[in-house]
Amino acid sequence: MFGRLLLGVAASVAGSLGHSLGMTLQKRAHLRLESQGTSDKRHAAWRDQEWQFGLGLYLFSSTVPPTIALSILPVFVAAPLAAVGLVANAVCAKYILASTFARTDVLGTFLVSLGSCCVALFGAIDEPLLSLNELLLLYKRPAYMLFFFLYSALVLALVAAELYWRRRYVRLSNSVGGSLDSPRVALHQVSALRWTPSACGNFAEHTPLLSPAGSSDSSSGYSSVTEQLSPEPEPMASRIQAGCSTPPPPASTETVDCMYRRHFLEANEALLSREVEKCHGEQVARYVSGLLSAVLAGLLCSQTLLLAKSGIGLLLLTVQGDMQLKDPLALAIAVGLATTALSNLYYIQRALRLCSTLTVVPLSYCSGSLSALLSSLVYFDQVRLMDTMQISMISIGILLLAAGVGLLSSKNDDQNGPLHLPPEPTDS
Incomplete structure (x- = not known):
């Protein structure tokens, strides 16, 4: 013993x-x-x-x-x-x-x-072995039919939610993967690469038209061109200040190169911010899809156990001399058992690909245990016991x-x- x-x-x-x-x-x-x-x-x-x-x-x-x-x-x-x-x-x-x-x-x-x-x-x-007729009577009870309808609606709702989050994850994963194919500046390095006047000083030395104010050549050249184009400089200047929104010429320490560099760095920073948001959304969609897959695996596993329990009971009755395998209901139980088992295997594999086993195993175990207990209590009418x-x-x-x-x-x-x-x- x-x-x-x-x-x-x-x-x-x-x-x-x-x-x-x-x-x-x-x-x-x-x-x-x-x-x-x-x-x-x-x-x-x-x-x-x-x-x-x-x-x-x-x-x-x-x-x-x-x-x-x-x-x-x-x-x-x-x-x-x-x-x-x-x-x-x-x-x-x-x-x-x-x-x-x-x-x-x-x-x-x-x-x-x-x-x-x-x-x-x-x-x-513990419950006694039940024949096909007894199982069919239990199935036809209004209480179990209502429970089965609500249970099926819950499973279908979770399947639809998992499909939504799966497609969202695939879409975000493809968009993030495509946008990250070309090398980008790291987000934490963007602030360090912003324009500074000292960073463009060397380029200003080789740009005579935009050289510092202390350069007499550039200032005289600029004033001579202005005098030739504007015979009345003062009225023209007043009209420009009054009715024109054209920005003033760049400061002496800010070259055209620096302006372009600053513009594209700011655009790159905005692009990187959007990519970070996409990556965060991708991780959330991946995690939610994995959690829903783990819950679905547990719910389907509980129905597999319930059908297996009924099937084993029918086999034991058949071994004892009471043939139970000729009825179409026995074939329906076998088909349902295979369907739920394969579905459980599919969703547990998907959950394992997306989430950690530290999350998948307890979640599927918990949902499966509670679902099996509730299904058994309602189906076999054990609440009264x-x-x-x-x-x-x-x-x-x-x-x-x-x-x-x-x-x-x-x-x-x-x-x-x-x-x-x-x-x-x-x-x-």
């Missing part, structure tokens, strides 16, 4: 560790491709061996070890052990991705782990999860430093 229990615990912990390591390896592959400037990173990732190994480890750890653990351990024991993956994710991010693990990350990981344990311990309710104590502890766990995810996602990638690879050792 003890050996069987130990096997279940080892399978659960190994699955959590492999799950986190697989996602970290995929993230590192995305970072390496991004640092190499690969033009089509989405297709290049499929050919990367490290990414392939990480994906295989992720898929294996998400299927085989949890199945072994759930077949041996009760749910209220196996579910909290899955929170080990959050700690493993933080460790992998620090030592494999060289991410900065701040105090807020430690506190956020602790709160998410504690909240997930509360939700798993007090929200786990819960007492006040369970509901209170689940509510506390949800608050802890929300606080932990808020801390982990409160910093962007530039602050927590995951968007770089650890330095490679150099040969001395």
Whole structure:
């Protein structure tokens, strides 16, 4: 008995560790491709061996070890052990991705782990195996139909929002990339390159028409030309001052070269300011798109678990002699399971490309856990089986999860430093 229990615990912990390591390896592959400037990173990732190994480890750890653990351990024991993956994710991010693990990350990981344990311990309710007819009756209940409609509307709204921010990120990324192809003056260097009179003194020495006032040649030449063109200098000067807005000739210390230099530096500074704003908007769009992808991955994962739970129940009934696989509903469950699983894989990959694993993993885990709990309670009509104590502890766990995810996602990638690879050792 003890050996069987130990096997279940080892399978659960190994699955959590492999799950986190697989996602970290995929993230590192995305970072390496991004640092190499690969033009089509989405297709290049499929050919990367490290990414392939990480994906295989992720898929294996998400299927085989949890199945072994759930077949041996009760749910209220196996579910909290899955929170080990959050700690493993933080460790992998620090030592494999060289991410900065701040105090807020430690506190956020602790709160998410504690909240997930509360939700798993007090929200786990065992239910008997259900046949297709019983599952269909549960599905037709008005309460679940309303819940399914609201849930689908939420998912579609998040998909639309993610598409909007994705297109915004692509548009800003292309505009910033195109405007930065030619070399520019750095923004912090523009103020140092502004025009100064002393900077153009040498050029003024070689410009006789605009030489300093102390030069008698230029002043006499200028006055002689003025006298020849204006027989009545005083009335002409008065008319110019009264009705003409033409600027006066440049000062003696400001040459034409300096005027052009100052003009183009000011224009360049304005252009750089716009580019900085575009870069900031690009980072915001990238981060929001990654966060929405992580939330969608968690929501789709919860539906995958719900369909898998129903499918496993049908398989067990079939093994026990009650054939359940001839009904079209069984095929619909299988198609739904494959669709949600592939969609979950797509969005988790997109989230990994755009955001740090310190943000993606807790956010997807939190949204998936809460969605799975709520879907299970409504679909299997388990709310009536819960007492006040369970509901209170689940509510506390949800608050802890929300606080932990808020801390982990409160910093962007530039602050927590995951968007770089650890330095490679150099040969001395």
